[in-house]
Amino acid sequence: xxxxxxxxxxxxxxxxxxxxxxxxxxxxxxxxxxxxxxxxxxxxxxxxxxxxxxxxxxxxxxxxxxxxxxxxxxxxxxxxxxxxxxxxxxxxxxxxxxxxxxxxxxxxxxxxxxxxxxxxxxxxxxxxxxxxxxxxxxxxxxxxxxxxxxxxxxxxxxxxxxxxxxxxxxxxxxxxxxxxxxxxxxxxxxxxxxxxxxxxxxxxxxxxxxxxxxxxxxxxxxxxxxxxxxxxxxxxxxxxxxxxxxxxxxxxxxxxxxxxxxxxxxxxxxxxxxxxxxxxxxxxxxxxxxxxxxxxxxxxxxxxxxxxxxxxxxxxxxxxxxxxxxxxxxxxxxxxxxxxxxxxxxxxxxxxxx
Amino acid sequence: xxxxxxxxxxxxxxxxxxxxxxxxxxxxxxxxxxxxxxxxxxxxxxxxxxxxxxxxxxxxxxxxxxxxxxxxxxxxxxxxxxxxxxxxxxxxxxxxxxxxxxxxxxxxxxxxxxxxxxxxxxxxxxxxxxxxxxxxxxxxxxxxxxxxxxxxxxxxxxxxxxxxxxxxxxxxxxxxxxxxxxxxxxxxxxxxxxxxxxxxxxxxxxxxxxxxxxxxxxxxxxxxxxxxxxxxxxxxxxxxxxxxxxxxxxxxxxxxxxxxxxxxxxxxxxxxxxxxxxxxxxxxxxxxxxxxxxxxxxxxxxxxxxxxxxxxxxxxxxxxxxxxxxxxxxxxxxxxxxxxxxxxxxxxxxxxxx
Numbered sequence: 001x002x003x004x005x006x007x008x009x010x011x012x013x014x015x016x017x018x019x020x021x022x023x024x025x026x027x028x029x030x031x032x033x034x035x036x037x038x039x040x041x042x043x044x045x046x047x048x049x050x051x052x053x054x055x056x057x058x059x060x061x062x063x064x065x066x067x068x069x070x071x072x073x074x075x076x077x078x079x080x081x082x083x084x085x086x087x088x089x090x091x092x093x094x095x096x097x098x099x100x101x102x103x104x105x106x107x108x109x110x111x112x113x114x115x116x117x118x119x120x121x122x123x124x125x126x127x128x129x130x131x132x133x134x135x136x137x138x139x140x141x142x143x144x145x146x147x148x149x150x151x152x153x154x155x156x157x158x159x160x161x162x163x164x165x166x167x168x169x170x171x172x173x174x175x176x177x178x179x180x181x182x183x184x185x186x187x188x189x190x191x192x193x194x195x196x197x198x199x200x201x202x203x204x205x206x207x208x209x210x211x212x213x214x215x216x217x218x219x220x221x222x223x224x225x226x227x228x229x230x231x232x233x234x235x236x237x238x239x240x241x242x243x244x245x246x247x248x249x250x251x252x253x254x255x256x257x258x259x260x261x262x263x264x265x266x267x268x269x270x271x272x273x274x275x276x277x278x279x280x281x282x283x284x285x286x287x288x289x290x291x292x293x294x295x296x297x298x299x300x301x302x303x304x305x306x307x308x309x310x311x312x313x314x315x316x317x318x319x320x321x322x323x324x325x326x327x328x329x330x331x332x333x334x335x336x337x338x339x340x341x342x343x344x345x346x347x348x349x350x351x352x353x354x
Numbered sequence: 355x356x357x358x359x360x361x362x363x364x365x366x367x368x369x370x371x372x373x374x375x376x377x378x379x380x381x382x383x384x385x386x387x388x389x390x391x392x393x394x395x396x397x398x399x400x401x402x403x404x405x406x407x408x409x410x411x412x413x414x415x416x417x418x419x420x421x422x423x424x425x426x427x428x429x430x431x432x433x434x435x436x437x438x439x440x441x442x443x444x445x446x447x448x449x450x451x452x453x454x455x456x457x458x459x460x461x462x463x464x465x466x467x468x469x470x471x472x473x474x475x476x477x478x479x480x481x482x483x484x485x486x487x488x489x490x491x492x493x494x495x496x497x498x499x500x501x502x503x504x505x506x507x508x509x510x511x512x513x514x515x516x517x518x519x520x521x522x523x524x525x526x527x528x529x530x531x532x533x534x535x536x537x538x539x540x541x542x543x544x545x546x547x548x549x550x551x552x553x554x555x556x557x558x559x560x561x562x563x564x565x566x567x568x569x570x571x572x573x574x575x576x577x578x579x580x581x582x583x584x585x586x587x588x589x590x591x592x593x594x595x596x597x598x599x600x601x602x603x604x605x606x607x608x609x610x611x612x613x614x615x616x617x618x619x620x621x622x623x624x625x626x627x628x629x630x631x632x633x634x635x636x637x638x639x640x641x642x643x644x645x646x647x648x649x650x651x652x653x654x655x656x657x658x659x660x661x662x663x664x665x666x667x668x669x670x671x672x673x674x675x676x677x678x679x680x681x682x683x684x685x686x687x688x689x690x691x692x693x694x695x696x697x698x699x700x701x702x703x704x705x706x707x708x
Contacts, residue, residue, distance in 0.1 A: 027659035160576075191668065194652065194661070196550060196574040202652070202661035210662050218652060218661045219668040220550040221576035222514075222608025226673035229610060254576025256583060257611055260618045298548065298556070298572060302656035305381035307548070307556040307572045308564050314545065314573040319580035 002165035002172065002179050003211050006049070006057055008130060009033070013068065013122045017061045021048045022166055026207040037066030037085050044092040044099075051167025052241075053136050053274075056098035059089040060129035063106045068122045075114055078121045082110045095291075102132055133169045139274050140170025142332035147177030147237075149335060150270055150328065153186045155234045158224055158262075160193040161252035162200040163239025163272060164208050173272040174237040175209070177330075182214050189215045191233055193224055195254060197297035197315065221254045225261035236262045240273035240329075245347045247323030247340030248285030253316050259325040268327040275331040275345035285320035292316045356519035356526065356533050357565050360403070360411055362484060363387070367422065367476045371415045375402045376520055380561040391420030391439050398446040398453075405521025406595075407490050407628075410452030413443040414483035417460045422476045429468055432475045436464045449645075456486055487523045493628050494524025496686035501531030501591075503689060504624055504682065507540045509588045512578055512616075514547040515606035516554040517593025517626060518562050527626040528591040529563070531684075536568050543569045545587055547578055549608060551651035551669065575608045579615035590616045594627035594683075599701045601677030601694030602639030607670050613679040622681035629685040629699035639674035646670045 006019045017040060021030045032048065034040060040062030043049045049058045066085030070078050086103045093099060109128035113121045151157075157178060164172035171179045181188045190209055195201035202218045209216045219227060227233050236258050242250040249255075249271050262269040282288055295315045299307040307313070328337045333345050342348035360373045371394060375384045386402065388394060394416030397403045403412045420439030424432050440457045447453060463482035467475045505511075511532060518526035525533045535542045544563055549555035556572045563570045573581060581587050590612050596604040603609075603625050616623040636642055649669045653661040661667070682691045687699045696702035 026662040193576070194550070196548070196576060199660050202665075206665050207662045210665060215666075216662075217666040217668050220607065220652060221574070222547070222550060222611050223668060223670060223673070225611035225614050226607060226670060227668060229673070232668070253574065253580060257576050257579035257615060260579050261611060261614045264614045264618070298574060302658040304656040306553050308380040308561045308570075311556075311560050311564060312569075312571040314571050314577060314581060314586070316577060316580060319577070319583070 001212055002175070003208050005054055005166045006133070006169055008061060013064070013119065013126055017058070017065060019043065019049050019058060020166070022050055022204060023048050025203050035065055037062045037069065037088065040065065041089050041092050044089070051162065052096045052098040053168040054166070055093055055096050056102035057129070057133045057136060057169045059099050060102045060106050060132050062089050063103070064122060064126045064129055067110065067118070067125055070118055073118055075117060075121070078118045079110055079114060082107060082121065082125065105132060136169035138170070139332045140168050140172055140176045143173055143272055143274065143330060144171060144176030144180040146332065146334045147270070147272060147330045148180050150235065150330070151177055151181045151186060151188065155186065156189045156191065156232060158191040158193065158227065158233045158236045158258065159205060160201060160238050160255050160258055161195045162204040164205055166204045166208050167239070173239045173274065175205070176272065178209070178214065178237070179212060182212060189217070191217050191219055191224070191227055193221045193254060193258065194218055195252060196221055197295050200252070221257065224258050228261050228265040228267050233267055236267060236269045238271055240271050240277050241318055242282070242288050243271070243273060243278045243329065243344065244282040244284045244288060245280050245341070245344065246284045247326055247329060247338070247344065248288070249321045249323070249326060250285070250288045250290065250318045251321065253319050256319040256321045259321045263325050269325055270328050270330060271326055272330045275333055278331070278344050278346055280347040285322060288320055290316050290318050290320065355566055356529070357562050359408055359520045360415070360487070360523055362415060367418070367473065367480055371412070371419060373397065373403050373412060374520070376404055376558060377402050379557055389419055391416045391423065391442070394419065395443050395446050398443070405516065406450045406452040407522040408520070409447055409450045410456035411483070411487045411490060411523045413453050414456045414460050414486050416443050417457070418476060418480045418483055421464065421472070421479055424472055427472055429471060429475070432472045433464055433468060436461060436475065436479065459486060490523035492524070493686050494522050494526055494530045497527055497626055497628065497684060498525060498530030498534040500686065500688045501624070501626055501684045502534050504589065504684070505531055505535045505540060505542065509540065510543045510545065510586060512545040512547065512581065512587045512590045512612065513559060514555060514592050514609050514612055515549045516558040518559055520558045520562050521593070527593045527628065529559070530626065532563070532568065532591070533566060536566060543571070545571050545573055545578070545581055547575045547608060547612065548572055549606060550575055551649050554606070575611065578612050582615050582619040582621050587621055590621060590623045592625055594625050594631050595672055596636070596642050597625070597627060597632045597683065597698065598636040598638045598642060599632070599634050599695070599698065600638045601680055601683060601692065601698065602642070603675045603680060604639070604642045604644065604672045605675065607673050610673040610675045613675040617679050623679055624682050624684060625680055626684045629687055632685070632698050632700055634701040639676060642674055644670050644672050644674065
């Protein structure tokens with residue numbers, strides 16, 4: 001059973017939003033309960049809540065809280081308030097596409113309740129937020145079901161970054177089949193890359209897997225190739241931030257390093273993502289824009305300087321793994337093995353499943 | 355011009371040992387001057403002085419200081435004191451082979467001065483320590499000269515860990531040709547892997563290259579494959595801790611990851627080491643013992659917990675890069691390209707140079 005990173009608790013429209021403050025993990029496990037949209041926005045901005053799907057869910061519930069706070073009773077005023085709250089939440093993490101999709105959905109739901117008064121709009125927006133959260137959970141579950149066919153009892157998995165319950169509203173993408181296999185008693189063992197510079201692997205993935213009772217070993221990113229060469233790893237499972245039509249996959253920096261080593265040592269490399277991650281408009285990896293941003297975490301850590309003052313830093317947030325290094329792409333629609341060209345969900349008519 | 359990580363300063367046998375406290379880099383640059391063998395031993399134990407060749411030099415000078423402190427004048431007492439000091443220094447880092455070689459040399463030098471009184475023995479031991487330091491510098495210089503043929507003006511180099519002036523008494527091994535090329539005005543640019551878990555790359559290599567005016571960019575270990583795929587790197591240069599007779603090379607963990615990516619993207623991968631690093635008794639990499647030790651640096655940093663309490667850690671100190679991934683091995687004897695089998699210095703009669 002994976003942790004619940006976000007949850008609506010209490011009585012219907014009188015409820016509260018509860019989420020884990022991920023900035024304090026793994027040292028402290030703090031569940032925050034809030035009734036204020038502003039606090040949700042602040043939590044997204046400060047990375048207490050992170051992971052594109054999770055941000056979308058948090059924002060949708062944030063709208064519920066924001067509209068509920070409206071003092072008046074007139075229908076138009078409620079919808080204006082919803083609009084304001086949506087705009088505030090949209091400004092928290094301007095690049096997360098799930099955020100905009102979720103906000104658009106709750107805005108439309110609110111509009112549909114026009115004339116039903118404040119409580120009517122709140123009820124409708126809450127229903128939509130709950131629906132988004134439920135769909136996310138279902139999507140993770142289906143990815144987990146589909147991916148289960150790739151795992152065998154006793155398998156030793158390597159993963160990178162966090163593609164688990166802490167990034168989604170459900171049991172994750174790359175970690176979904178791991179949780180599923182764990183529930184089946186497969187005795188899966190997971191090696192987790194610490195994932196510099198922000199350490200989502202050692203801070204978040206290791207923690208959530210341990211909460212679920214999965215056997216976890218943390219290693220530095222540079223040690224993964226050696227673990228593979230030493231035959232300690234049977235498969236590599238990662239998530240994805242964007243997948244091009246040909247299967248080229250953008251994911252957290254360090255993913256490509258794991259993929260090149262996996263290929264060299266004959267270890268399968270699997271990508272897990274909802275089909276919404278596939279961008280049919282982008283032909284191949286060259287078209288995926290890669291953010292590069294100097295990160296303080298590379299030059300100092302916990303206030304201690306770890307690189308010289310004034311040194312240049314190469315700090316891409318993501319890298320692109322060529323489709324030729326990927327053994328299968330798993331979405332909620334199933335497991336797709338190469339060739340991916342024209343066969344990924346949403347990319348052409350000739351869809352295939354292995 | 356590379357930094358001087360260690361130096362005997364002052365008037366002959368009245369001099370002092372000066373070294374950089376490497377634990378404070380890059381935040382603070384502190385040169386320690388000492389006249390006490392015990393302080394040298396403590397500096398080695400606490401990693402203020404690190405890098406196998408540098409430890410050997412420091413220990414040799416430590417013997418000078420220890421013997422000079424001897425209060426008596428009788429020749430046998432001086433040699434007993436030398437013996438005590440050697441034993442104390444030998445216990446600082448029990449696995450560094452250079453340490454034992456250096457101590458053995460100064461002990462023999464002292465013995466040869468038997469009967470010359472305290473000052474005679476001190477003088478002889480100092481001469482030997484200075485000879486060891488000079489030989490180290492010469493060895494680095496010759497590696498740099500030999501390696502220069504592999505570099506071209508404007509080249510962009512990737513290196514891992516610290517194989518520079520801070521690890522040796524001279525200008526380093528892998529960094530020696532970089533310093534040499536820099537002096538020739540090649541305009542070399544160096545990408546430095548931060549080298550988790552102990553960050554020798556970002557803390558030490560970046561610092562010493564910047565001191566010399568070399569253009570440096572720091573990156574996380576996981577970003578190196580992406581830098582190579584993006585064609586930002588023209589060659590990878592690393593040091594070595596042990597080289598087997600077939601060319602398989604043990605070096606700091608993360609080296610193999612860089613080597614697999616370099617091979618995939620057609621980038622030459624060069625190993626630099628004194629020929630004493632080659633172990634003709636070890637047929638291939640399988641025979642090289644690899645230390646694995648849980649390291650606090652993987653679970654906490656500067657007092658902040660970065661992995662869950664009780665998590666298992668895979669923390670090999672070194673990995674082994676197969677000879678087939680190595681484009682050339684450079685020693686003070688020259689550049690050797692594959693096949694390495696039977697052709698490395700000290701391994702068989704048919705030595706070759708490219």
